Amino acid sequence: MTATMPAYTLHSAASHGTLTRRPVPIITEPEDVLVRITMTGICGTDRAILLGEAAAAPGVVLGHESAGRVAAVGAAVRSLRGGDRVVVNPTYYCTACPMCRRGRMALCRAKDGHEIGVDRDGTMAQYALVPERFVHPIPDELPDQRAALVEPLACVLNNLRRAAPRWDDTILVVGGGPIGALCALVLTCRGFRVQLTEPDPRRAALVREALPRSVEVTAVADLVRPPDLVIDTVGTMPGIGIDLVGDGGTILVMGERLGSVARIPLHRLATGAIRLVGAGPYAPADFRSALKLAPGLPLESLVSHEIPLDRAGEAMTMLGVPDPADGYAALKILLTMSAADA
Ligand SMILES: [Zn+2]
Ligand SMILES: [Zn+2]
Known part of the structure; x- marks a missing residue:
């Protein structure tokens, strides 16, 4: 029997989110890392997708601002081990296209189908499957609440x-x-x-x-x-x-x-x-800078609510989804996954 997990997905391109169950992803590539997500922030991009103001693949698991633990690694993974605390860089780059070869990874031309939480399954789920180069270990003193904000920090930097x-x-x-x-x-x-x-x-x-x-x-x-x-x-x-x-x-x-x-x-x-x-997407170096600066910045002070994933719909309502006229009743909401959901 296939193991399943809770996941919050985009029901159709310009409509609404659904809490559903999905098979736990399986490692198929040697560089794959299976991350058990502990927390995922709800971003303005998730909101825009749910309101039909930004494009995403129907059925995709949303979410791209996350903290977690390594659950399993592919045969070629050397930098990470099971149990390591990590954050995921969701901004894909291929290393091989003309832009990547010129060092402009932020403008990689091969992003289609690889953007985590947009057109590849994201982190509003118990588990996410991510190639090793996008998974970064974090120090013990970085709480999950702060680690989940490293991604938006990279964007700001x-x-x-x-x-x-x-x-x-x-x-x-x-x-x-x-x-x-x-x-x-x-x-x-x-x-x-x-x-x-x-x-x-x-x-x-x-x-x-x-x-x-x-x-x-x-x-x-x-x-x-x-x-x-x-x-x-x-x-x-x-x-x-x-x-x-x-x-x-x-x-x-x-x-x-x-x-x-x-x-x-x-x-x-x-x-x-x-x-x-205008700055465009961040580069891998910005993500590394964010990891370096996070220990000295009280990022978690922006978190107004922590809400379990099974109440994701309620969390979205607090951000004016599906009705923007409801306004905002929260600043940063972190969706939390309980280990018992797996
Ligand atoms: Zn974001
Ligand atoms: Zn590229």
């Missing part, structure tokens, strides 16, 4: 590397979701002056509670001087924040909204020496 703020920059983060909060947390821990703006009062209260007091949660109207860097984590500003940023400043667009279009006054862009930046 990639974006901040591209925006390259100067130490004396004033930074405005637009959007108080987990990514906005994570940007603000990293920057304030690194000594930057950070303000964050979030129009939804419930979300503003959640983010104010989660972040150190050094981050000023404020309304745009109350900004005293124009920020040097505007980080748009929402992706819906009609002028991408060009009316907010100071001369010589930078606008970093992190919010990925399919079909979102902005009108940019090019005269202001040219005369104000404004830099407009």
Whole structure:
């Protein structure tokens, strides 16, 4: 009899998620690693997939921000052993395509069918099967709650590397979701002056509670001087924040909204020496940087709820899925897997 496990899957491309049972994946390749997942964060991408605002394969197990333990390894795996605590890098690269060979793994051309939680089964399940090069051991002192946030941290580090703020920059983060909060947390821990703006009062209260007091949660109207860097984590500003940023400043667009279009006054862009930046997916080096920095960053402070996988539907409701009009009743939710589910 095939062993089964609980899994939260995309029922159809633009519809809803379903809690179901799936066969436990079986190691077939020598470099395969079977990871028993302990925690998986719910990401804005999962939300967008469930709302039909981002593409994913019907039937796929969702989830890509995870912590776990190695359950079993293929014959060729040397860097990991059963029981090792690990995190999974879900951003595929093949090492062989023209972009990978030029060292631009983030822009790998062979991602189709390999993106964990998008078009290959993800981590909202008891187990996930992942090639060895995407499984990273973590130190004992890194709690699972923090380890599950290493993936979004890699995303933030990639974006901040591209925006390259100067130490004396004033930074405005637009959007108080987990990514906005994570940007603000990293920057304030690194000594930057950070303000964050979030129009939804419930979300503003959640983010104010989660972040150190050094981050000023404020309304745009109350900004005293124009920020040097505007980080748009929402992706819906009609002028991408060009009316907010100071001369010589930078606008970093992190919010990925399919079909979102902005009108940019090019005269202001040219005369104000404004830099407009998009970062794309992170590279393997960003993931390694995130692993290195995580022990010094209190990432788990962004976790507002831990909810068992069998209540995933309830967790999604708290994030406005399926009805966005319900708004957000949570910041970062971690889905937890009990060992007894296996
Ligand atoms: Zn994510
Ligand atoms: Zn490639």
